[in-house]
Amino acid sequence: MTQSQTRFTVEGLVIKEMDVGESDRLVTLFTREAGIIKAFAAGAKNIKSKKAAATNLLTYSSFTILNKKGTYRIYEATPKASFFTVGSNIEMLALEQYFCELALVFGENENPNEELLRLILNSLHFLTKEKRYPPMIKAITELRTAAVCGYMPNLVACQGCGKFEDSIMFFSMENGALYCGECRHAADSLPVSKTVLSALRHIVFSEFKNLYSFNIPESDADYLSGITEKYITVQTDYDFQALKFFNSIKE
Ligand SMILES: [Zn+2]
Secondary structure (H helix, E strand, C coil): CCCCEEEEEEEEEEEEEEEECCCEEEEEEEECCCEEEEEEECCCCCCCCHHHHHCCCCEEEEEEEEEECCEEEEEEEEEEEECCCCCCCHHHHHHHHHHHHHHHHHCEECECCHHHHHHHHHHHHHHHCCCCCHHHHHHHHHHHHHHHCCCCCEEEEECCCCCCCCCEEEEECCCCEEECCCCCCCCCEEEEEHHHHHHHHHHHHCCHHHCCCCCCCHHHHHHHHHHHHHHHHHHHCCCCHHHHHHHHHCC
């Protein structure tokens, strides 16, 4: 190995893949150690190669990477877990793509964010194991991503008078703040019932180990998912393509 070439090992999730030429692939990895990394995988389209399996979208793998003057090449790769389920419905796949997009948008190049990675991996796990109602997983992922990536809403109490609870409270998308019925003024605020408010608070404030362990009726989860989606979109002013696609195919 020459001096201009170094080698390092990371673990990460393939959040984007692109074919290059006849047999190569350019993958975007969300790694535990180094955040977002783009790397070439030579020969990765050869389906017999271990590298092919390890560089598939939605696969969590261990990678040995060569850094040659700032260009990363995957030297070796071993798959550890795949969140791509054969025969899974298109709605689930679209949601998985959206979680990858969240990782792409909020992850930072060569800067680790273990909390976000853990969140994305757990959401993919719960989604593919069909353990929770998908809109619930979507809401958890959106709002917790926002909270850990600099867009933490203030859900403690009414911003105007400090009231903790009301039969209906209002959540302002623009301010990321809560208002009671009397203090409500912003036109962009959405009404939230006690059930939905407790879910919003749980997603933002709970310890990670308890994050997925709560339940609300499906109709409330659908409403909650609409709110968290609007919140992350308004706050970041980002046009999430995978979210658009997901919404376009939803029944
Ligand atoms: Zn108030």
